[in-house]
Amino acid sequence: MKNPFLPLRIKSLLASVCLLALSISMTSCDEEEPPRISLSSTEARFGFEAATQTLRVETGFAWSTRIVPAEAAEWCRLSLEGSDRPETINVYVDDNLPLETGTEERHATIIFSIGGKGRNTDATLHVIQGIMPEQN
CATH class of the missing domain: 1.20.5 (Single alpha-helices involved in coiled-coils or other helix-helix interfaces)
Structure with missing residues (x-):
């Protein structure tokens, strides 16, 4: 049936x-995979002379940078290489010469930021520049 x-x-x-x-x-x-950004190094150390270091940025997202404190932009700069999402950047520092007494080691923080759907992710590079050794 x-x-x-x-x-x-x-x-x-x-x-x-x-x-x-x-x-x-x-x-x-x-x-979706959350946005991520990473750097080939988290610290860049320089002597007292003007110099350049290369850094790799790894992410699949557009990113921006800011230098903290803002005054550090007077002696520390970035040059971006690549497309609209460069993978390689150069970090430049100017001479840290004793123009007056009391010249000290300089510090800056470069913050790399990406955003996506309300979530922000940062990667940080600490820049340290030494002083000229004392001449006897």
């Missing part, structure tokens, strides 16, 4: 499979 509810069970099963497939595809869209 033929079961009159069999087509209804098949339709119900088919609907359940379709809903399951739809929910799986929707959750996979929400599981």
Whole structure:
């Protein structure tokens, strides 16, 4: 004897499979990888003379930089190389000469920032520049 509810069970099963497939595809869209940024080094040390160091930036996102404290931009600069998302940058420092007594080691922090969907991620480079040794 033929079961009159069999087509209804098949339709119900088919609907359940379709809903399951739809929910799986929707959750996979929400599981994006969070933005990340990393640097080839977290510290750049320089002597007292003007110099340059190269640094690699690794991320798949657009990024920006800022130098802290702002006055450090007078002696510490970046040159960007590459496309709109450069992978290599140069960090430049000017001479740290004793123009007056009390010349000290200089410090700056360069913050690399990326943003995405309300989440910000930063990477930090600490720049340290020494002073000229005393002449006897």
